[in-house]
Amino acid sequence: MATAAASSSALPFFPSNCRSPDSHPNPKSPFPIPFHSNIHKRVRLLCCAASSVSVGEDNGRRSRRSDENIREEAARRDLASPVSSHGFSAWYVPFGASDPDERYSLDQIIYRSNSGGLLDVRHDFSALAKFPGSYWRDLFDSRVGRTTWPYGSGVWSKKEFVLPEIDADHIVSLFEGNSNLFWAERLGREHLGGMTDLWVKHCGISHTGSFKDLGMTVLVSQVNRLRSKPLSRPIAGVGCASTGDTSAALSAYCAAANIPAIVFLPADRISIAQLVQPIANGATVLSIDTDFDGCMRLIREVTAELPIYLANSLNSLRLEGQKTAAIEILQQFDWVVPDWVIVPGGNLGNIYAFYKGFHMCKELGLVDQIPRLVCAQAANANPLYLHYKSGWSDFKPVTASQTFASAIQIGDPVSIDRAVHAIRQTDGIVEEATEEELMDAMSLADRTGMFACPHTGVVLAALFKLRETGVIRTNDKTVVVSTAHGLKFTQAKVDYHSGKIEDMACRYANPPVNVKADFGSVMDVLKKKLVLKK
Numbered sequence: 001m002a003t004a005a006a007s008s009s010a011l012p013f014f015p016s017n018c019r020s021p022d023s024h025p026n027p028k029s030p031f032p033i034p035f036h037s038n039i040h041k042r043v044r045l046l047c048c049a050a051s052s053v054s055v056g057e058d059n060g061r062r063s064r065r066s067d068e069n070i071r072e073e074a075a076r077r078d079l080a081s082p083v084s085s086h087g088f089s090a091w092y093v094p095f096g097a098s099d100p101d102e103r104y105s106l107d108q109i110i111y112r113s114n115s116g117g118l119l120d121v122r123h124d125f126s127a128l129a130k131f132p133g134s135y136w137r138d139l140f141d142s143r144v145g146r147t148t149w150p151y152g153s154g155v156w157s158k159k160e161f162v163l164p165e166i167d168a169d170h171i172v173s174l175f176e177g178n179s180n181l182f183w184a185e186r187l188g189r190e191h192l193g194g195m196t197d198l199w200v201k202h203c204g205i206s207h208t209g210s211f212k213d214l215g216m217t218v219l220v221s222q223v224n225r226l227r228s229k230p231l232s233r234p235i236a237g238v239g240c241a242s243t244g245d246t247s248a249a250l251s252a253y254c255a256a257a258n259i260p261a262i263v264f265l266p267a268d269r270i271s272i273a274q275l276v277q278p279i280a281n282g283a284t285v286l287s288i289d290t291d292f293d294g295c296m297r298l299i300r301e302v303t304a305e306l307p308i309y310l311a312n313s314l315n316s317l318r319l320e321g322q323k324t325a326a327i328e329i330l331q332q333f334d335w336v337v338p339d340w341v342i343v344p345g346g347n348l349g350n351i352y353a354f355y356k357g358f359h360m361c362k363e364l365g366l367v368d369q370i371p372r373l374v375c376a377q378a379a380n381a382n383p384l385y386l387h388y389k390s391g392w393s394d395f396k397p398v399t400a401s402q403t404f405a406s407a408i409q410i411g412d413p414v415s416i417d418r419a420v421h422a423i424r425q426t427d428g429i430v431e432e433a434t435e436e437e438l439m440d441a442m443s444l445a446d447r448t449g450m451f452a453c454p455h456t457g458v459v460l461a462a463l464f465k466l467r468e469t470g471v472i473r474t475n476d477k478t479v480v481v482s483t484a485h486g487l488k489f490t491q492a493k494v495d496y497h498s499g500k501i502e503d504m505a506c507r508y509a510n511p512p513v514n515v516k517a518d519f520g521s522v523m524d525v526l527k528k529k530l531v532l533k534k
């Protein structure tokens, strides 16, 4: 890890007038002020965050010029900022190539390498590593919980690690990210053998109800940059194939930026809540009589013919945004690294995004290790699991069968190579969950105060198995990644609680009780319930 070679005046974001009241400048330190104590550090961070983002100061409070909005304020600040002189940059390389000659600007419209393989976004680590890990930690922490454009977003608060070169003015953000990291106290204690350090990262409690917002803000921002002056690329719209969440996120971000969105959906295979999202946001919605893999093949053919930019995670830009969820978890734990992170897998971009976020933080000295990753799949759509079980011998796509975890009903994942890399590099594990296991796990979690989606059920079912076999231990710090909001999948819950799913015991079903509208009948029901509880 390179240490900070820069002088204090060269630090891009902490202005030199930013000092805690009783700090003494240290001539040897690369920082404007010494870190005497946590309190001083916090004072300094708050002060820096405010003064680095505004011109007018009023007793330490930020004030924006009355004639500008937050985007204009950011543009003015960008012009005055020395950040560009630090030369942070990123570009595409073929995925897996260690020192490639082949590289492409992010302003090129390209999804595959020369040999037809996946691409990856590579950052200039030597430029980023001129600043120590503590600098990046403090900078990212200083931006949390603000409305400063674009740092109010959990993604763009890490802009230098995401798309360092984009102008704040081109960013299309709905202040995504900064999602809750929920301590699953009762679930851990009562149902997972007394687990004390179990957490759920609620990526689905977000603007469009899934983690896809994190990647879509990056992709649509880059499209906005490409379509704007001076590049003025003739991109007519942005398109994706989807099992319901990518399409919702794409449609919302495109609507916010006034860019046409086109979504290919497998007919009758996504929830009503998901279907209505792109319709409401004004996207062109094609309901196609095939499965997700069929839609994916079609969108790839169409984007090769028409000037439609591809928004699926085959496009590695998406993963740059999604990886910030990993950085956010570290941040929320005060930069303590969890032992395990469990992620549901479908098209398999997200598991790699998590790996990438953790890996980047380790390489740049923000943390000194990375967690072990578990990818959990539905048994009805389990190509990665089968590949893992075969000892990573030849990968074979499968035809995915129907699953309640409908957003991961994918048999031929585009990011298979990325996922294998993520699992192997982290000494990771792949697990699977049957329909009954995932629905029971989801419903049990709901009984402890969550409202989980079936994909979170897949992850929780994997956790149950790994606890039973003792692979995950009682005190292991474990994060379950919840990828969508449960309200998108109410039909699955209604089916379960009606107890009418074929071949499923629905152990935790809790159907409503129909009662006559008289006091005696109501009392009878309540007394029975109370007696049963004794």
Ligand SMILES: Cc1ncc(COP(=O)(O)O)c(C=O)c1O
Pocket (backbone or CB within 6 Å): 210, 243, 245, 246, 313, 344, 345, 346, 347, 348, 349, 350, 351, 407, 408, 455, 483, 484
């Ligand atoms: C809710 C939900 N969870 C999990 C996934 C799986 O993510 P990935 O496709 O990146 O593996 C998806 C989409 O595929 C999803 O929509």
Ligand SMILES: N[C@@H](CCOP(=O)(O)O)C(=O)O
Pocket (backbone or CB within 6 Å): 240, 241, 242, 243, 244, 245, 246, 247, 311, 312, 313, 314, 346, 347, 349, 407, 408
């Ligand atoms: N679950 C996804 C499937 C497509 O995945 P992507 O990450 O490649 O866009 C969806 O919601 O469409």
